[in-house]
Amino acid sequence: MGTLERFSTEEDERPRKFSKLSDDPEEEDAMQIDMGSLLASQDQGNDHPKHAPKKTGKVVRDPKWLVNEDVSTGVLLHLSRYEYGSIASLNRNFLSLIRSGELYRVRRKLGVVEHWVYFSCNILEWEVFDPINGHWMHLPRMPCNPYDCFVFSDKESLAVGTELLVFGRAIEACIVYEYSLLTNKWSHGIQMSVPRCLFASASHGEKAIVAGGSAEGKILSVAELYNSDTKTWEVLPNMNKARKMCSGVFMDGKFYAIGGMGEDGNRLTCGEEYDLDTKEWRVIPNMVPPRIQGPDGPEAPPLVAVVNNVLYAADYAQMVMRKYVKERNNWVYVGGLPEGASSVNGWGYAFRACGDRIVVIGGERTMGGESMVEINSWIPAQGAPQWNLLARRCIGGNFVYNCAVMGC
Structure with missing residues (x-):
């Protein structure tokens, strides 16, 4: 470490x-x-x-x-x-x-922005960490019954503007909960035009885009833009390919949906780029980072992060990190990932951009049986990967269900 x-x-x-x-x-x-x-x-x-x-x-x-x-x-x-x-x-x-x-x-x-990490290792509980000053905070408990909301589908999260949005599914319909930084309270959020789960998402300032996902057993190509200032959803043109369990990032002012599972149930190796000016999607072949072999069970969406308009990916199986070279449309080895943190086919492991750094959040169980979470950080501008341990804490769980970064 x-x-x-x-x-x-x-x-x-x-x-x-x-x-x-x-x-x-x-x-x-x-x-x-x-x-x-x-x-x-x-x-x-x-x-x-x-x-x-x-x-x-x-x-x-x-x-x-x-x-x-x-x-x-x-x-x-x-x-x-x-x-x-x-x-x-x-x-x-x-x-x-x-x-x-x-x-x-x-x-x-x-351009005055601080990036804080919001993550959940217990279904209704959220921790907040400020990587610059080392401050910890604990959000109010989500005001819902976990057995009514988050046992029927995967729980998704998205930080945009001064809001943390948590998407799930109740017994009869999809639901959205919104945490407001301004009031330090949870409330019901605004539902998407096409409610879904397992979608790609990313935010840039007060706006966020969600793309793809799954609804009522169907894999979607639908995309929408959310404006946190106006609290409205705008339907965007559909992607060229339907996909779920994909990842989303903003890079060079454009949105990218990467990887995922297609309508035929097979793993997609392409990505799609959305230009907010032309409102058009473009397929990018082989944008998903390579891997030696697939997992035995369901795999997590690609673990990707963008820092200074450079795309990085974590390979949980080999515990290495790669960088995407846009000009050649390929991936190159950068270095190793922090040791110690474990995952289940990529699930339970957070790899996120946080301002000018990449943060990795993972957990392990100590010899005494305690569940420990560690937060490691690397700043690409400072050279080859050298991971710094920012914090280690027992928070009652070591599996990261959700993670989002709020920059405001």
Whole structure:
């Protein structure tokens, strides 16, 4: 295993508690002044104002350090979104600003994006990990009965904008649950025009595309685009080939559906490229990474990830990673994968792009019988693969059912 880059601290183990909003106008104004002085200091980087108030931990009541709303918003844009919960508790103006989603929309336009990993090792439970700062969070439990929702079909997940969408099937119909980063709550999401499972999906900013999948025993070629700002689905032209159990990525501004199973039940080795400008699909032969032999049982969709517009794939059987060469339409060996994590024909193993890095999440059972999950990371821009262990944690399971990366 690579070097241990950072473990979660004891503080990370405790749920964060936010202070109650004050009903005292004077106290609330004082808190706003305190935030203004903090933001003014943050805005100066390492060069603090000569006469800035000292950090005493007390409320600063000097009105001359109260910055205006535009400056406050400008500084908030560049703070870690991990701090937004604490900031929202300072006063109602900041709470309203953060919950409106406007802050994230402006961040997106300015290219200020943080990528966090959301993954589930228990059917209704989700963990969140910030790979830059090493913070852990635990989402509220999904408000549904697992035996009504996720035992009749596979559970799919997709992070887009400030939403985490989880797709499943209840007894009579497909369902969608939506987690909102803005409210920290789950609710029923907007259903696709053609509800399905086992589809390819990927997001880019506030938009996401789903393609293919299976519905009522039929393998589909249907594709749809979701806009998280408007919460609407738009039906796109059908793919050239119907496919399920495929993977999706965005690369060079285009969407790709890779691999999967075709209508005849055979494994597809091609991919398809969707151009959002021309609204056309193009088949790309041999886009699926090679393998020595197939598994004995059902195989997971291709484990693929795109970093800096370069496509990478994980071979779970040989525990190696390959890179796709667009100009030659072939795959080349890059290096090995982190040791220790196990999978079942690729299931239970997460291989995801997370900003400028690739993260691998996998589990193993310790000698003491505990289920341990490890998160490893590699930044391609830094050279040949050298995996860094970002975190190791017992979370009650070591099989990764779902994983998505939210960038906002």
